[in-house]
Amino acid sequence: MIYGKWVLFLLLTMLAKEPASHEDGFMEFLPVEAEAFAEEASARPLPGMSPGLTAALDVVMSWHESRFDSTALHDHGAGYGLFGTHAATWGAPIPIDVPGQVWAWHSLAKMSMRICAGRPLEERLAQYMWGPDCDHRLGMSRSRVWEAERLLRDYPPFGP
Secondary structure (H helix, E strand, O other): OOOHHHHHHHHHHHHOOOHHHOOOOHHHHHHHHHHHHHHHHHHOOOOOOOHHHHHHHHHHHHHHHHOOOOOOEEHHHOEEOOOOEEHHHHOOOOOOOHHHHHHHHHHHHHHHHHHOOOOOHHHOOHHHHHOOOOOOOHHHHHHHHHHHHHHHHHOOOOOO
């Protein structure tokens, strides 16, 4: 079981890297994001990953894609939310609620991991990051997974 307080700690740890990157009022949404990450990671961890690594990857991905802004627009409006998910990739409008965004990201990450199953675990997000295949954005996939592994190693999960 992954606890929201630990995930919130990870969110704040990442935020400390660049504290001036947010507008006032954004902090009130971090506990909602932390709980959504913890619940989805506990219930449905990504293939080959523990719930802790899944939650840490959620933190890393949402940091790099949106700086934890669930209303962020990406790629000239083609992508939306915490994970910069594209409606064209998702095949439907991107959920505006945080748990829905986490579920959509996990669904697409799992698809990428299936498509790139022949690659090492840390490269299996390449299709999610690029789209057409698993041969591009390998470095980005590796760096995101390695960053999540570092977070998990440096700040192990703690309970309620």
